[in-house]
Amino acid sequence: MRIMSLRYAVLGLLADRPRTGYDLARTFDGSLAHVWPASHSQIYPVLARLADGGLIRQSASGPRGKRIYEITRAGLEEIRAWLRTEPDHGSRNPAFLRVFFLWLMEPDEAIRFLEDEARVHEATLLEFEAGAAGSPSDREGAWAFRLALEWGIRYERGIIEWNAWARDQIASMAGGAGFEPASPLRD
Amino acid sequence: MRIMSLRYAVLGLLADRPRTGYDLARTFDGSLAHVWPASHSQIYPVLARLADGGLIRQSASGPRGKRIYEITRAGLEEIRAWLRTEPDHGSRNPAFLRVFFLWLMEPDEAIRFLEDEARVHEATLLEFEAGAAGSPSDREGAWAFRLALEWGIRYERGIIEWNAWARDQIASMAGGAGFEPASPLRD
DNA sequence: CGGGCCATGTAATTTGTTACATGATTCC
DNA sequence: GGAATCATGTAACAAATTACATGGCCCG
Numbered sequence: 001m002r003i004m005s006l007r008y009a010v011l012g013l014l015a016d017r018p019r020t021g022y023d024l025a026r027t028f029d030g031s032l033a034h035v036w037p038a039s040h041s042q043i044y045p046v047l048a049r050l051a052d053g054g055l056i057r058q059s060a061s062g063p064r065g066k067r068i069y070e071i072t073r074a075g076l077e078e079i080r081a082w083l084r085t086e087p088d089h090g091s092r093n094p095a096f097l098r099v100f101f102l103w104l105m106e107p108d109e110a111i112r113f114l115e116d117e118a119r120v121h122e123a124t125l126l127e128f129e130a131g132a133a134g135s136p137s138d139r140e141g142a143w144a145f146r147l148a149l150e151w152g153i154r155y156e157r158g159i160i161e162w163n164a165w166a167r168d169q170i171a172s173m174a175g176g177a178g179f180e181p182a183s184p185l186r187d
Numbered sequence: 188m189r190i191m192s193l194r195y196a197v198l199g200l201l202a203d204r205p206r207t208g209y210d211l212a213r214t215f216d217g218s219l220a221h222v223w224p225a226s227h228s229q230i231y232p233v234l235a236r237l238a239d240g241g242l243i244r245q246s247a248s249g250p251r252g253k254r255i256y257e258i259t260r261a262g263l264e265e266i267r268a269w270l271r272t273e274p275d276h277g278s279r280n281p282a283f284l285r286v287f288f289l290w291l292m293e294p295d296e297a298i299r300f301l302e303d304e305a306r307v308h309e310a311t312l313l314e315f316e317a318g319a320a321g322s323p324s325d326r327e328g329a330w331a332f333r334l335a336l337e338w339g340i341r342y343e344r345g346i347i348e349w350n351a352w353a354r355d356q357i358a359s360m361a362g363g364a365g366f367e368p369a370s371p372l373r374d
Numbered sequence: 375c376g377g378g379c380c381a382t383g384t385a386a387t388t389t390g391t392t393a394c395a396t397g398a399t400t401c402c
Numbered sequence: 403g404g405a406a407t408c409a410t411g412t413a414a415c416a417a418a419t420t421a422c423a424t425g426g427c428c429c430g
Contacts, residue, residue: 005279012291015291021411022410036284037279040409041391044411089281091221092279093278094275100199101270102331103329143360144288145287147356147357148287212381228383229419393412396410
């Protein structure tokens, strides 16, 4: 059972409208960055393979060697079939991995870490809220994008609230009895 | 700038207590599965490399060729240094990637997808709540684990609420005027 | 004595990151 | 004319997944 999400993400974006590899790279670095980042060095090879398999097709050329791709009927069927498959729920979150190891820090260090994280999430929330406030697109896929954006907003708000709560927990533990920075074993 | 989170995740778990590769694999498949899944085929090679670099050490052997590893002072310094570095906020979420492409489905199909997702998240929430209700550990790292668990509970609750809201949005759009399943282009 | 789980590894393949490499247009 | 951005690719390397491979211990 293969994942190959990038392949389908590209297909999905091309289902919305024809794009160049460069356009795709900007989208993967923009609105899709939080769910599926991808760099141009990954994108160009998958465009080549998708075109090879007849799932997309180069529809036009532009100024600086620009190649505009569009999805084919076969490609559309392919992504629709993928959407009907069982999603993979595994995901990796390097920032949250650290939370498990926060006990290895001094309390004030852990609190500073959480404060830094809160700042990052507040910036992201602002970005998402600006997106939601912006003029609504008339594209067909706009409503799905709006659902995703709403999730992003709730997610960031949730983290910010949890973060404040977590800092409070650490502060009260550190103030209370029996809080000791970790220091196991001999060498 | 390298990530190599697995290396630090292993180090962090061994800072808590000595473990075997098998123990680690079970933890990566259990409590860490939601933030950093890893399989045994990844774990054994990193154990070998960490031991090679003097960051961990095999402290004992057991019955079935069991090898128990413990962290060294150098390893403890290494993970603490890592905790002070800037975290990477990129993450991949294959289930949420699909939300961006929900517009390619018929409304009832999209709603069924979301219902399935809701079921998965309700099960995970139950699992987390059971973990929180369980007897508190007296391990040093227990409080950090508790913070992570609390985040997990809030996260799952947030998704479940968003999911119901999203289904409602789709239902009201489909009921209302101008909702058309997507179907671009000629072949 | 058999099935399930404990236990450890390696190999092949795919996916993702970082670095390398090049060149055209546009705007100031 | 110089900087920023548009634009496309390849190569080397690291990380992750899947499959292959083996065997011991324990419980019923």
